Amino acid sequence: MPAPARATRQAPVVGIVAPTIVARPIPFGARRKRETAAYAARHYGVATYRLTDPRVIVEHYTGTRTFAEAYGMFAPDIPDPELHELPGLCSHFVVDRDGTIYGLVPVSYMCRHTVGLNYTAIGVENVGTTDAQILGDRRQLEASLRLTRWLRCRFGVRLRDVIGHNESLGSAYHRERVASVRRQTHDDWKRADMRVYRAKLRALGGC
Numbered sequence: 001m002p003a004p005a006r007a008t009r010q011a012p013v014v015g016i017v018a019p020t021i022v023a024r025p026i027p028f029g030a031r032r033k034r035e036t037a038a039y040a041a042r043h044y045g046v047a048t049y050r051l052t053d054p055r056v057i058v059e060h061y062t063g064t065r066t067f068a069e070a071y072g073m074f075a076p077d078i079p080d081p082e083l084h085e086l087p088g089l090c091s092h093f094v095v096d097r098d099g100t101i102y103g104l105v106p107v108s109y110m111c112r113h114t115v116g117l118n119y120t121a122i123g124v125e126n127v128g129t130t131d132a133q134i135l136g137d138r139r140q141l142e143a144s145l146r147l148t149r150w151l152r153c154r155f156g157v158r159l160r161d162v163i164g165h166n167e168s169l170g171s172a173y174h175r176e177r178v179a180s181v182r183r184q185t186h187d188d189w190k191r192a193d194m195r196v197y198r199a200k201l202r203a204l205g206g207c
Contacts, residue, residue, distance in 0.1 A: 016153045016207060019146045021103045026075040026090060028105055035077070035087035036110050043177055044119040051110045054155050056121040056173050057148055057162045058114045059197065060091065061128045061188045067096040070127055074104060080112070083181060087112060091123035093147060099139035101147050114168050115184045116176040122151055131164075131193035145201055153207035159198055164189020 036049035062070040077088040090111040094102045105111050113123030126134045126144050134140055148162060163171055165188045176182045189197070 016150050018150050019101055019143065021093070021101050021147075024071060024102045024104060026071070026104045027077065028090075028109060032077050032087045033109075036112070039085065039087060039112065040110060040119055043115075043181075044175060045177060046119055049110050051108055051120070051122070054107065054120055054122050055157060055161060056117055056171060057151055057157050058117060058121045058123055058165055058168065059144070059148070059162070059189045059194065060113060060123060060125045060165050060186075061131065061134060062094065062125045063129055063188075064127060065129070067094055067100070067102060067127055070094050070125060071102075071104070083115075083184075085112075089113065091125040093123070094125045094127060095140055095144045095147060096127050097137060097140050099143035101143055107151075114165055115181050116174040117168055117171060119175075120173050122155075124148060124151075131189055135193060135196060141200070145197075145204060149201060149204050152201075156207075159202060162194075162198060162201060164191070164194040164197070166190045167194060 033049040037047050041047035064070045064073065074090045079086055080089045090105050091113045092105050092107055092111055094104060096102065107122055110118055111123050112118055114121055124144065124147060126140060128134045151157065152162060165186045168174060168185045169183060
């Protein structure tokens, strides 16, 4: 069973008030850390499970209807169904349909969410099955934007480096040592929808 939920509030960063984040950590023990370091060595040439100085924030949708289903996808440390690698897939945050923000993994740990960018990217998953669904859900979208703005300001991520998963191959930070997956990406958050998202993020103001 997952650990009991508890609400936490991070310290404000350069005047930006952090959103409330409900901690629902997935298991990320010694074995998963070793697997993450081995994955990072294979794919990025850095043998560490640590995420230091993140430069990119990647928006995703979960492909699920509920947070519980998303949690059930990320918690098990099993080979992923697409690339069949370890560690299991994960994301740092999940934004639920009601606007609740869940923290699954510390931002100091590397998560497997975007091929070519995991070594430098924070993953934000939004519960849902299409970009349009999330863009049309006021509570969820507002929460997602608040979280992303705070992360962007906390780590100094440029607006143009807040990207959708589908934009991953065009990122200046994309790097991948394994040739067979070098062009791998997903359909979630295409450029046209991320233009809308980034415009709304810009409208919230700078840091």
